[in-house]
Amino acid sequence: MAEDVTQLLARWSGGDKEALDQLMPLVYGELRRLANYHLMREKPGHTLQSTALVHEAFLRLIDQRNVQWQNRAHFFGVAAQMIRRILVDHARAHQTAKRGGGAATVAIDDALQISKKRDLDVVALDDALNSLATLDPQQGRIVELRFFAGLTIEETAEVIGISPATVKRDWNTAKAWLYRELSRSDQP
Amino acid sequence: MNAADWQIVKEALDTASRLEPDEKAAYLDRICQGRADLRAEIQSLLSAQEESEDFLEGPPPEPVIGVKLGAYRITALIGEGGMGSVYRAVRDDNSYTQEVAVKVLKRGMDTAAVVSRFRAERQILASMEHPNIGRLFDGGTTPDGLPYFVMELIEGASLTEFCDRNRFSIVERLKLFRKVCDAVDYAHRRLVVHRDLKPSNILVTAAGEPKLLDFGIAKLMSPDGALQPTMTFVKMMTPEYASPEQVRGEPVATSTDIYSLGVILYELLTGHRPYRLTSRLLHEAAMVICQVEPEKPSSVVRRTEEVAPDLRITPDSVASVREGKLERLQRRLSGDLDNIVLKALRKDAQRRYSSAAELSEDIWRYLHQLPVRARPDSFPYRAAKFASRNRLSLAAAALAVAGLVGGLAFAVREARIAQAERQRAERRFNDVRKLANSFLFEFHDEVAKLSGSMTARELVVRKALQYLDSLASESSGDLELQRELAKAYQRVGDVQGLAGEANLGDTAGALKSYQKAGGILEDVLRRAPGKETKMELATIYDRLATVNAGPDRGFGYAQRSVDIRRELAAEAPGDPKSHASLGSGLWALAQQYVQKGDIRKALEIRLAMVREMELAAEGLKTPRSRRNVALAYKSVGATESKLGNFQNALQYLRRAVAIDEQLVREYPDDVLHRMDLSFGLSDTGYTLRRMGKLEEALQYYRRVLPIRREMAEADPKDHRAQRAHSTTWARIGGILGDLGRTSEALEALRQAFRIRWPGGLAALDRAEDVEVAEVLADFGDILFQDYERTRNAASLRQARVWYQRSDSVFRRLEATGGLSAVYAERVRLVRDRLPRS
């Protein structure tokens, strides 16, 4: 398994488009499995760290000795979209289950962090992110990679193929915009 | 809000957030130009920005303050590094309180393997007791499953910081550095290699004692105990301190630490690092580390280096914290210290100091004015090494050039001083000359093929010119040597700025080099007419024609070149080389007609060129001759396309693309062919667009994109590559606009924009660059097209904002007389669409 995914990843980074088609279901499957495992065990209000999840999937799927470091960024690039889908689905399901009992949240902050702890409404974030992407698709992608896959500024730049400075600027303005959109929707 | 508004808001937000409060209002007034809605939007986002700093940012490093690890309780974060975070912690037994540092590794490392290697090494690591080595007390796994290490807590500053802050002189720095060497030697004698020596791993206490941190930790991180260029390795190491064998993924030994000590000493003495690795790609970093020779410490201190947008290392900044005066510092460094540092930094591990103790001792000798053991690499050694390579490498070239300059000066001096030994000196002189030529002729071609070799090539050009100028002044009597010199100047000129090849973008420098070459050859021809010399002169004329700024002088050169070639071809009918030669002369001449605006005449000449190139390739069959045929086809295709003969154009372009594709397949490592291919594809796209076949055109441009992007990213300093990449996006944007896909079109233009002008819009408004004006107008066009289709007033408004911006750049250019008549049409279009004031 590890071998297959590593090779697919290498082929895909090397420009083989078909490899991605084969790679997606494998990565998605693993992410889903891990996410379910973690989410099932979450007590309400407990944390789910999507970054940690993707890291874990990466360690499980990829043969660490044969992987080029750039491939890591590409892997995370694929995983970002999926993890977003998984988290949003999960939050939606939760929401329905609670039947209007207020928006379900997946806390991104570590439970140990006290200051500025803020539960995030993933569904609302997803909506806002969709709106942002219509204004500026690249910014949407940057948020996906930074937030859902936990890529650093540099890694994000690597995946999209733009400069870190641009990523940083886009990231900061995107955050401001999303923050404002979400605070608006917070209001009654 | 629409996408175009968002772009304005976004840029303004970014700029405004960096302004002082009182500047902000004025800035926003200017940017929003009376649009209250935009202004309100920006205001609201500015306040959101203040609160959103932590929003969506990753979780804090784990574990956090208050958590207990074994007997220790975390009290504060000290800092974060490549492999994890370091915390201050306290042992809270009731008995006593001891402060320690705890390093928790990042997620993503292979926990189980690290922990098991730690168990295996623990004994050895714990047994290291040395006043200059930070102790390692313990290790384990956090509740989250991350490995951690408990270490002695060192209160201090990094080695470089400490020395700079205290304005340590060179001697003081050397004394401190010797303590570091002694600590490393102590560990080596226990068979512990550090593998990650760098200033941040050497803290100096307030009392001035250096303490080495992280001994042995690197090994625990690496699979199989050997450092391999895996993700783990790169994430962990600061590649600038890594040795050639490390970046090659070879097993490491104590000599690896000697190398890193060399890097540290280099930085300590000069404030510069031997290499600034700008590329994040491992293989490029590896190429530099393994192949480029560092500059001598005594000369690097004269350099100004931009290490970050806000951080410049200047001769002044370096000298002021060392010896005060630059000259003094240079004198101190040159000679023995240069030799010592460079010996530690040798690529070949065998030729470095054999131990840290030996390095330390050599420094001791220097401090006591005893002769040091380090010697500069000797000329015969370098020359031999150089000659023995069949495929020339960067390292060989750098060595050879440095050796040549030195060797030549030596030979000349010797010739002057010792008449009796004249013959011997002359022989040496000739050897040097031969080496120089093989270097200049073979090396450039090899290096130009490597991606990302810009810096190395700049260095080579500088050295080569230095060498040539000195040779020229010594050798006017020897006609053979004169011709060789001319060839060499030509080569250097090519590298400096020959369009169509990878070059450094220095056309003025290229022109000068070509003129030197031309002058030399004209002189030789006057004294001894000959076929070969004529040919050489024709080549120079071609070059002069291409790089010459004034069109009329270029025309004269091109015509003279074609005359020589026709004459030579007539003397040798049927010879493929003379066809090739006439072909390339015609190429340059056609170019001149294009510049004069006589397209039909240009087409006529290009068709003649096609015939010559085809004949040449039939005989020669070399990749170069085939490439030339493709070039000829492309030039005819482009001309036909301009004249509106689209079917003809497509026919020629298709043939060109087929040849280039074949060459790309045969020579996948040669970027030149990929670049060639991209031109054929983009010309096809251009033609299809003009034919109204927009979807097809788009497909062609999309095939161009990955090639251009690859080129641009491979070498961020290659301005032509950046420009070509950006232009491709701009074309795609234009076509998308034609297709009515407005938002995609704008996105494509934004890409074009970001690539060429990463500084963003704010900088552009002040620009005096006609291309900026054009791209700004492109934005306007797309929105205007949208308005024409949808009659959406907002699009018109937006279009005008862009046109306004474009127009103000045009106006600035007009005011300074910097706007060529070629743009009259574009300017008119922009102004037509602006409301009359």
Ligand SMILES: Nc1ncnc2c1ncn2[C@@H]1O[C@H](COP(=O)(O)OP(=O)(O)O)[C@@H](O)[C@H]1O
């Ligand atoms: N034992 C220690 N005592 C005090 N500070 C330390 C100790 N170890 C590391 N640090 C500091 O913590 C920061 C992070 O260290 P580390 O993770 O080793 O990263 P790096 O060495 O790659 O910079 C550094 O700034 C370093 O100076």
Ligand SMILES: [Mg+2]
């Ligand atoms: Mg460290």
